[in-house]
Amino acid sequence: MTPMPKSRSRCRERGVSLLLAGLSLTFIVPAVGLMVDVSVLYSVKARFQAAVDGASLAAARALSLGQTTQAQATAAQNNAVNWFYANFPTGSWGTTGTNMSQSTVSVFDDANNAHVRNVTVTASTNVPSFFMSWFGANSTPLTATGNASRRDVVVMMVLDRSGSMAGAPCTSMLTAAKLFTGQFAAGRDQIGLVSFSDNVYIHSSPTTNFQTVLGYTNNLGTGSGAIDTIVCNGGTSTAQAISVAYNELYKVNQPGALNVLMFETDGLPNTLTLNFWDSATNTTGLKSTSACTDKNGKKLSQGGFASAAVLPSWTTGQTMSAGSYFANIPAGMIGGIYSDDPGSSGQFNVMYKYWSTSTANNFGSSTFVASTAATGCAFGGGKTYTPPPTDINWFPLKDVWGNQLSPGYLPVTLSSGKVTSGSWQSFHNAALNATDSAAYQARTNTTLPAYFFVIGLGGTSANPPDYVLMQRIANDPNGDNYNSPALYSSCSQEANCTTYPGQPQGNFIYSSSPASLSQAFLSISSEVLRLSK
């Protein structure tokens, strides 16, 4: 074999690097192309999944829209389509054949919880290949599924119909309450109503038929709905109202649902329901100088009131219905103590014959203080006293609902283990403490923990709601997010304000005037529905 001349050999080496580079590119370019296509695929997948997630959550939120469960399901399907295409418009990233419509959205009851509805959204599309299409892979199919659920809501509205609400504020409250009920899913959610002044009236236990029962569809004032019948007059028995309302939630007993107390007030608690008989020691809270007499006509100073058997039965007690959170409240020496608000004359009004046996809820001031005095007692007939009251020596540490007067949010003066009746300030603080305690008990009940959403209304009296107390009731750690400038700080910055991260956290909204009350109610409904997902 004749060796090739060097010059020709060298000539043949020309361009070898380029040739090798060119050959290597046939491997490098597809590899880079694959990388780019896969990266694009992942990007689209992230976007696509986000769109499906958004659609499923929006669908769950829309389960509140509509008067029937079928209408609510349709609203959910429409919402899902809306939100999906808002996030992932047709043709995004060059995708083709995107399939997402009402028919790919399913709404169904949860198999393990009858009070939960689920929404499943499924979507599919084809992601184009930019480089891999050279090898026949024009697109990659992509499917995404999103799930969301909505808990049914059980709400007890607790509305203040005290005297300071009378007139325009009362009308604003009723309008707002109607609007509030309109935001929930009829047929699935349940709403009930309690109103309170000196006493508490249960207008309706939670019902799925709330829009009719409470009167959402009526013109205000037609009188055919429970809300329409409220008349504002009297004191502010807040602690009792919360306890009674919570009991209504408890009786419904749907721990799988979202249980909410929606509480509105324009003032400070000033009325407590107390039992002046201490069954532990068989002693009465009457003063030794009291002229009240027992069943045998004996005064305390005459050896009367020696046992429960001879108590005068100022009230008939309260029999709780089956499934109640509270035990029956026995007949005994039960009465209400109403005290003036701060800045007034600092007087007490002692009431007896306390329970409402009437179906009317618009008690006038003469109704709750009996027109005839309890036998021998100085109180009754609308009499007021500068502390201490003529007959009452002490107040118990708890009201009849078990709400704690002391210790609590504010200091209370004690004497021999009882709350002294000699101080208006002490009673005032005790009323606030009992309210705080009522909410605390409802939030911490292990069977049925309740969320509190609270609206404080200003502009109706010289004694608007106590911001800190409202924050504590709602267990809301945030400051004022609704008024500008903010009227109160976050709980951690307020004296005596405590919230508990482990308990249901609700919201407190302060409406500075009746004109903004409806907006506050709608904001609360929005927050409740946000939580119901």
Added chain:
Amino acid sequence: MAETRRRRGREGQELVEFSMTALLLAGLFVSSFVTGMNLIRSIQVNQSCRDLANMYIHGADFSTYPMQQLAQRLATGLDLEIGSTFTGNSAANTSNQGNVLVTLSRVMYVGATTDPNCASVGASHCTNANSYVFTQRIQFGNGTLTNTKPSTLGNPSTATISTAGVVANPITDAGAKLTAAAQANFSALWKTPLQDGQVCYVVEFYAQSPDLNLGSFLGGGVYARSFF
């Protein structure tokens, strides 16, 4: 003699070939790297945006420092700066450096004057009837990035807003309305018109990419928007 001349003529040929190849490959690798990194960044931005939206709709309050810190952790590597700690609320925490701006908006549709929202203020006072309005706006990160990538929804700059970003009077305050252009764009999003009171939670997440800037080719940063 002739061989020497030929050899001299070929001197540097390999170098030229290598240079040409290297140029080609280097360009390919650099652009692949930059594209890849931007795609990774795009995925992270999209994921962060989605996660923030998910938390936002479930009640997370991003006007507080702890929640902004959480967003910062989600955006690790993107350089989201939120400044020193603060108590309470700061709905406009935008005096920071960094490469990220996060904008959260809650937008509500106010229906006709006969619908509940207008009824709640009285039909004659319902300034924002038949409009989309801001009910909350929160921004944090580097506020100067609004010049590069302004919010597609506009800003409720004339509305009365609390420190938590909540618009005080979304039904009656004309400043709460989305701009006319944003109204049109927002309406166009929906296949079925929204009803009175329906709310949309929008998170916009913009991360500029100064370290992965290939001029006009890939220099704009990454923007993601989620409607929840």
